[in-house]
Amino acid sequence: MLAIDTEYLQKTLDKLLSIPSPTGYTDSIVRFVTSELKELGLEASLTRRGAICAIRQGSRRKGARAIVTHLDTLGAQVKALKENGRLALVPVGHWSARFAEGARATIFSEEGAYRGTILPLKASGHTFNEEVDTAPIGWDYVELRVDALARNFEDFERLGIEVGDIVAIDPQTEFIDNGFIVSRHLDNKAGVAVALTALKAMQEAHQVTPVDIHFLFTIAEEVGVGASSVLTPEVASMISVDNGTSAPGQNSSEFGVTIAMADQTGPFDYHLNRKLVSLCKENDIRYQKDIFKYYRSDSASAIEAGADVRTALITFGVDASHGYERIHMHALRSLSELITAYVGSHVEIQRDFEPTTEGIVGFTKQPVDEAEQYLTKDADNDDLGPQA
Template structure:
């Protein structure tokens, strides 16, 4: 076995700190500083893009053909669309999430003059006033408003508070860490993935593990709006694994226990060879796993490919119940993911042709092709996959 022991308490401590640090897309400076501190504490040097996407490289035997692990620091949130005549705020979502899960949420509004607390409410929020109309009200962002916990009876009052159109609204996570291993919170997507990565890195550092190539630990800041890993991939990277949430819902095969390996998302299949390597590592290291396909989902991998990065990509996930809503996960999945990352990091490179960005067909990968493979066998006989 090549998997390493994971410091479970450290992983949960980091997750709790991350959840308590608001970071809706567009307001991630504070969480970037926290993760930078953790990476430096673990012995790595952090490189940062202008906007705050992060790269920390753990050196291996060689730098070309490097491997990358990526998760995102940003979460869902909202933004002030209008200051309403009744003193409340019209909102638009940051990221794709339903107003159904916004109703009743406690929030923080970040303004140039400081912060204000508030609650997102349906337009008809009083049962004593609207009676059954509360139950028949439609769902949608145009049907909710943010009530500020300050003197704000009309638009002029709101203006005096210093609240402006475009101000960022963070949604309270309300985390609960239960004794049976379940964790319930908003924003587990993808702060749980960040905690998994840091726990895996700590295991590699504690063990002094040697890796065949450099491992790039990447953290992005705009995945929820589709930007993701589009600007943090270097030319040294040959393969990249995204760590994010899987969806445990009817019609899906994801699970709150073990690793869920995504075979495809809405952008198409993940790399054939990399996903199968991950499956083999799970089998060899007795890590529980299952496979799934996501139809309405994309991750940091998609943005990297769309930006033109020529890297093999895969997605490993922790099963989340009620994703982008009131989310629930289990620590078993987090530990399993961290173990898989360590096993992958120390595993040998099988596709040595990937050390170069481009080369000839010698050493190029092969997939089972049935009859077509038999017909072409004289042509490809000398082009076996290098081990």
């Protein structure tokens, strides 16, 4: 486990949060991360639309490991130009309009950017009295007030605002002295900062890894695309870094690493998760496990696209995810530590060096007998099988 530069982590996160990047409007943040990777010594390759892959060479190319995060955030688009000079909206990504009410935002038009505020349709207590409190919640019940002379369709035409324009929501970031961070879009700007910080630690320590490490940054995770087109065949295992859900009924925490055992697409790889837990124990990294019922990540999109990779999801616990989010620096540092421990660890599953192999020799095994038989060794004088 390597030393983590928490000052760099916080400064990088602050920079990332200051760059608007709702899904569909990610060019600026792709440019920033590509530049940051170059500063850290890696050259990035980009897909046509801007997903990033930066490979740090290890002792072996095949059986590579990937660390994937996503650059895109939640946002909105202009659904309609309204007769009253306001804009109707649809969400980009899945988030509730209750968290949009009162948000400051930027509309990106062909003619330039405009500022505005998302308001409920009945926003004035002096006009609507108690109807302000009884109005329904939903995207059909909010509108965007543009901070420009916008009174009708003709004004919109003059301003260059059109249906389909992207709307970015202000993060309203606060770094609290006690380590808490409050901001929108911590999902997944915090994951990006964690990945870059882990890479910085690896570079400064001249860490030698047993296989190549692919640092991947996707641009459409919030709409379900994620890592569907950025993996190469050399990658045998992929760890997504994203947000966990610290909420009633969940086991996630704003402190330490939360290891996801499953999300709505099913369980993550048994052997890879087991290895991550072992590394936490060996390196005294606080951790907890959780299952997310209404959640998918870059890992799901990669598997659905046909990638034959082991997948896992490690997370920083977020309170009020996809809303007014809060996390703690302890979790971000812990995640960076776990990544550095993982990429430097030995590859136990030798079969992972090849895409396919003949026969069952060397294949992994999971415990099937009573637990007592695995307190030491099983009848074949073997342990529970290799870890990823």
